[in-house]
Amino acid sequence: MLGSGGLSSVDGAAGGGIVPWAVIAGHGERRRWDVVASTARIDTGDFDLRTQAVAIGWDNRLELSFARLSLGLDALVSAGLFPNRRLDTDVLAAKLRLGGDFIYGVAPQVALGVQWRRSRDPDLLRFASAQDDQGVDVYLNASKLWIDGIASLRTVASFGVRSTSANQLGLIGFSNHRSLTLEGSLAVFVHPNWLVGAEYRSKPDRLAFASEDDWGDVFVAWLPSRQWHLALAYADLGSIGGFDRQRGFYFSVQASP
Amino acid sequence: MNRCSQFLASLVMVLSGCATTPPASLYAQLGEQAGVERLVDAIIVEVKASDSFDDLFAQTDFPYFRERLIEQICQISGGPCEYTGLPMEDAHSGMNISESEFTAFVEDVELAMRKIKLPLQTQNRLLARFAAMRAEVIRM
Numbered sequence: 001m002l003g004s005g006g007l008s009s010v011d012g013a014a015g016g017g018i019v020p021w022a023v024i025a026g027h028g029e030r031r032r033w034d035v036v037a038s039t040a041r042i043d044t045g046d047f048d049l050r051t052q053a054v055a056i057g058w059d060n061r062l063e064l065s066f067a068r069l070s071l072g073l074d075a076l077v078s079a080g081l082f083p084n085r086r087l088d089t090d091v092l093a094a095k096l097r098l099g100g101d102f103i104y105g106v107a108p109q110v111a112l113g114v115q116w117r118r119s120r121d122p123d124l125l126r127f128a129s130a131q132d133d134q135g136v137d138v139y140l141n142a143s144k145l146w147i148d149g150i151a152s153l154r155t156v157a158s159f160g161v162r163s164t165s166a167n168q169l170g171l172i173g174f175s176n177h178r179s180l181t182l183e184g185s186l187a188v189f190v191h192p193n194w195l196v197g198a199e200y201r202s203k204p205d206r207l208a209f210a211s212e213d214d215w216g217d218v219f220v221a222w223l224p225s226r227q228w229h230l231a232l233a234y235a236d237l238g239s240i241g242g243f244d245r246q247r248g249f250y251f252s253v254q255a256s257p
Numbered sequence: 258m259n260r261c262s263q264f265l266a267s268l269v270m271v272l273s274g275c276a277t278t279p280p281a282s283l284y285a286q287l288g289e290q291a292g293v294e295r296l297v298d299a300i301i302v303e304v305k306a307s308d309s310f311d312d313l314f315a316q317t318d319f320p321y322f323r324e325r326l327i328e329q330i331c332q333i334s335g336g337p338c339e340y341t342g343l344p345m346e347d348a349h350s351g352m353n354i355s356e357s358e359f360t361a362f363v364e365d366v367e368l369a370m371r372k373i374k375l376p377l378q379t380q381n382r383l384l385a386r387f388a389a390m391r392a393e394v395i396r397m
Contacts, residue, residue, distance in 0.1 A: 001360070001363075001364070029357055030355070030356060030357060103388065104388055104391045104392075146385070147381050147385040147388055148381045148382050148384070148385035149381075151378065152377075152378035152379075152382050153377065153378065153381060154381060191377065192371070192377065
């Protein structure tokens with residue numbers, strides 16, 4: 001069913017744009033490998049975040065993904081507060097479907113995910129006064145698609161809980177302490193090929209020099225086929241690196257043979 | 258845009274919980290007996306054209322299948338019919354229908370409904386009732 005493999009999130013996992021769903025990347029078929037490649041970009045004016053990701057799904061059971069996130073800090077660079085370079089972070093991740101079914105039956109599909117994040121910048125700790133340059137997120141997510149959902153439209157809801165040590169997804173380092181955060185999304189197919197929804201991801205706030213806020217967005221995704229999904233969102237990323245009200249458009253494209 | 262405003266209108270109705278007229282039954286939305294027959298004919302066209310089933314439908318008696326499916330859709334949509342075929346488990350016993358064959362059938366039903374231009378919400382309401390039968394159909 002269209003959309004049953006989700007979109008590609010900024011971390012590389014199948015789901016919405018900023019939060020994963022419990023779905024496995026690909027077309028959800030048994031005894032089959034699927035590959036999904038994606039690219040996304042958010043630009044707030046002060047910062048831009050680019051991501052390139054590839055995810056493989058097997059047997060609608062296991063998903064492995066790799067994403068490279070790259071944060072451009074134009075505002076800090078032009079203020080002379082930061083050298084003229086981007087901060088890159090890699091996310092290597094696995095997601096296992098524990099049980100349930102995304103579409104059929106009453107129980108939601110439940111998945112456990114692990115994301116190992118590592119900064120590629122050797123000077124990150126000095127720049128960000130963070131405590132570590134790598135960390136592991138663990139999350140548990142439940143997702144469901146109701147065919148006859150809100151107003152008899154296909155409706156997807158997902159809810160997740162995450163244990164993380166990352167500051168801003170790891171883009172500005174990691175803490176020695178873990179935090180428990182919540183995330184969720186709600187989306188409706190207003191047309192067989194158009195999905196409209198909203199997402200929310202709570203985040204820790206641990207850095208002394210810059211506060212970190214929860215992320216949220218509203219999005220429209222166009223799924224013209226099983227192979228191509230495009231999403232456009234308006235995201236509110238809160239405060240980043242001391243710059244408040246970071247808001248902007250998020251655009252992502254994913255392709256899967 | 259029209260769909261979108263329809264959606265918003267329905268959402269407002271659902272949220273305010275003040276629908277003044279009772280919603281039409283799914284059977285009425287499908288176009289009653291004539292609509293159900295037209296739909297089943299469209300489904301059979303899709304099933305016969307599909308290459309997703311190996312030989313699942315190779316020995317199907319299509320006139321019989323058509324009558325039972327008309328009865329069944331009429332019944333599950335709230336129409337004045339009684340399904341006279343075998344219970345779903347028995348009807349599919351020994352066929353060992355796979356998840357992907359079941360999904361392919363659901364997709365054919367979806368495609369048929371789209372081709373005869375049923376409204377999206379009507380499509381979803383019927384598909385959900387088919388989807389609910391999955392456990393009684395696969396791997397029997």
